[in-house]
Structure formats: C-alpha cells, structure tokens
Amino acid sequence: MCAVRGLTKTYPAARGRRGTPATPEIKANDAVELQVRRGEIFGLLGPNGAGKSTLVRQLTGLMRPDEGTVDILGHDIVRHPERAARILAYLGQESTALDDLTVSLAAETTGRLRGLDVTRAREERDAVLDELGLTPLAARPIRKLSGGQRRLACFAAALVGERPLLVLDEPTTGMDPVARRAVWAAVDRRRAERGTTVLLVTHNVIEAETVLDRVAVLDKGRVIACDTPAGLKEKVAGEVRVDLVWRERAPLEVPEVAALRSRADESGRRWTLRLAPEEARAVVATVTGGAAFVALDDFTLATPSLEDVYLALGGGAQQGLVKA
Numbered sequence: 001m002c003a004v005r006g007l008t009k010t011y012p013a014a015r016g017r018r019g020t021p022a023t024p025e026i027k028a029n030d031a032v033e034l035q036v037r038r039g040e041i042f043g044l045l046g047p048n049g050a051g052k053s054t055l056v057r058q059l060t061g062l063m064r065p066d067e068g069t070v071d072i073l074g075h076d077i078v079r080h081p082e083r084a085a086r087i088l089a090y091l092g093q094e095s096t097a098l099d100d101l102t103v104s105l106a107a108e109t110t111g112r113l114r115g116l117d118v119t120r121a122r123e124e125r126d127a128v129l130d131e132l133g134l135t136p137l138a139a140r141p142i143r144k145l146s147g148g149q150r151r152l153a154c155f156a157a158a159l160v161g162e163r164p165l166l167v168l169d170e171p172t173t174g175m176d177p178v179a180r181r182a183v184w185a186a187v188d189r190r191r192a193e194r195g196t197t198v199l200l201v202t203h204n205v206i207e208a209e210t211v212l213d214r215v216a217v218l219d220k221g222r223v224i225a226c227d228t229p230a231g232l233k234e235k236v237a238g239e240v241r242v243d244l245v246w247r248e249r250a251p252l253e254v255p256e257v258a259a260l261r262s263r264a265d266e267s268g269r270r271w272t273l274r275l276a277p278e279e280a281r282a283v284v285a286t287v288t289g290g291a292a293f294v295a296l297d298d299f300t301l302a303t304p305s306l307e308d309v310y311l312a313l314g315g316g317a318q319q320g321l322v323k324a
C-alpha cells in the first residue's frame with residue numbers, strides 16, 4: 001500500500017539575524033523505512049521533534065525529500081507529488097484554507113475538489129456531518145469554532161470524497177471524549193467497510209494502543225522500533241510498573257523508601273517505578289507495612305502499557321530494540 005525507503009530530510013542551517021542565534025542544520029528524517037499494509041491502522045509515535053510531521057509531509061507530496069522513495073499504491077510520490085491528492089486525504093496539524101468557510105461548505109468544497117458532482121458532494125457532506133455529530137454546527141464558520149470543534153470539522157471535510165489512504169496528524173488534539181470516539185468510530189468504519197488504510201501520527205499512546213494495528217516509534221528522525229502494540233510491549237514485559245501516591249510527601253525517614261527515590265520518576269506526590277516483578281513485590285511489602293504505610297495514599301501495580309514502551313524507547317537509549 002505504502003512503502004517508504006531511505007527517506008532523508010535535512011533542514012538547512014539558518015544564519016541568525018541581529019539578536020537571534022543561528023540555528024544549525026537539522027536532520028529531521030534519517031533513512032526512514034516503512035511498509036504500511038492495505039487496511040491497516042498504522043501509527044507513528046514519537047516525542048516532540050522526532051520528525052513525524054516532516055515524514056508525513058513528504059508522504060503527502062507537500063515536501064520533497066533529499067533522498068529516498070515513497071510509493072503509494074504504485075505511484076512514485078517523490079517524482080509525482082501531484083498524484084498524492086488523488087490517492088490520499090491528509091489532515092495536517094495547521095489550520096487550513098477551509099477556515100473561512102462554514103463547516104458545511106468546507107465539507108462540500110472538499111468533495112467537489114475531489115471530483116464529486118454537486119449532488120454527490122452534498123449527500124456525502126450530510127452523511128459525514130451527521131456521522132460525526134456536526135450537523136448543529138453546519139452553518140458556523142470554522143474560524144469561529146472552538147479548537148476541538150474546528151479539528152472535528154476539518155476531519156469531517158477530509159472524509160468527504162473518499163480516498164483509499166487517510167493520513168491524520170494528531171487528529172484528536174483538543175477534542176473531548178465524545179468527539180474522540182466519533183473520530184475513532186469513523187476511522188474504524190471506513191477500514192471495515194471499505195478497506196481504508198490509515199496512517200496516524202500521535203503522541204497519545206493510551207489512545208493509540210486501542211486503535212493501532214502496528215506502530216513505528218520515531219526518535220531523532222530514525223525508526224527505532226516497528227511492531228504491533230502487543231509486540232512492542234513484550235520488549236518490556238519483564239518489567240512491572242509500581243505507582244505510589246503519598247498523602248503529603250514521601251517518608252524519606254524510612255530507609256527503604258529513601259533508597260527507592262533515585263529509581264523513581266517523581267511527579268508531585270506520585271512516584272512511578274519500573275521494576276522486575278520480584279523487586280516490585282518487595283517494594284509493595286515495604287510500603288504496605290510499617291511506617292511507610294501511614295504516609296501512603298494509594299498504590300497500583302500494572303503490567304507494561306504502550307506508554308511504558310514509549311518511555312523506554314523514547315530516550316533512544318535502547319536502539320538495539322529495532323525490529324524491521
């Protein structure tokens with residue numbers, strides 16, 4: 001469906017103007033390889049600045065790579081970037097030229113631009129607005145909507161005049177749970193009924209875990225892991241996550257607690273530890289008995305989530321985990 005080989009993109013260095021520092025060149029994508037299968041919901045996960053948006057802008061023909069190839073449904077997108085618009089729908093992070101239109105007209109116009117006749121464009125517009133619960137907002141200009149509503153309206157427009165590949169860059173940012181569910185239901189429905197393939201950029205690992213078939217983790221422009229969520233989780237399967245929430249503060253006067261501190265990620269009253277199962281048992285025994293227990297508000301033990309994988313991989317410290 002979509003094959004990316006050796007994709008490399010470097011943003012050139014910029015000389016600083018008066019008072020502003022110069023910026024060095026940045027290799028935003030470094031020999032990226034990806035294979036997305038038909039009908040798959042494929043995720044691109046990675047920290048800020050990992051190179052996800054740069055990658056999708058090249059896949060969608062909006063930016064030319066320095067090196068490498070992008071093949072989507074047999075089309076060479078690097079040589080023929082204009083073909084991308086015929087085979088994929090792209091929802092970028094930025095607001096679009098549609099912002100000045102009403103929700104209804106944005107959806108209809110997108111359909112018309114994609115070659116639908118007026119009747120068909122209006123039928124699809126009405127169906128998609130209804131599906132996403134946007135009918136009450138149909139007459140409102142997109143520019144005057146809330147952030148989450150605007151995002152949903154742009155998503156709706158992207159769905160009119162169906163394309164076999166949907167490329168969504170952080171589609172649910174700013175959305176409330178009802179809108180998020182509507183988005184994932186719409187994505188799932190298209191995949192089930194029409195075999196639509198979805199490439200999804202996200203930071204939201206918890207959300208991603210439930211919708212993705214496979215995920216590539218990007219860090220500093222390179223793919224450092226690519227597998228199913230379950231496959232990725234196996235890589236940290238030896239670990240258990242222990243969350244300790246203290247009532248007011250950690251009882252550092254208890255030597256066992258003080259000894260744990262260097263291994264904990266601290267966030268307010270919460271300590272998060274990633275431990276081998278037997279260590280986790282020992283920690284639970286310590287904090288649920290004696291002086292530490294008095295200071296403890298809550299604790300949980302959990303098997304690894306995709307978020308743990310993301311954190312384990314995100315630092316780029318475990319590059320040995322790459323799996324093609």
Ligand SMILES: Nc1ncnc2c1ncn2[C@@H]1O[C@H](COP(=O)(O)OP(=O)(O)OP(=O)(O)O)[C@@H](O)[C@H]1O
Nearest residue numbers: 011012026028046047048049050051052053054055
């Ligand atoms: N137009 C640009 N000029 C110069 N550098 C850029 C440009 N766009 C992005 N970069 C740099 O390239 C790197 C990759 O950026 P990119 O936007 O692709 O990351 P991302 O993974 O999409 O991040 P985020 O999750 O924050 O959206 C970053 O270091 C960024 O600062």
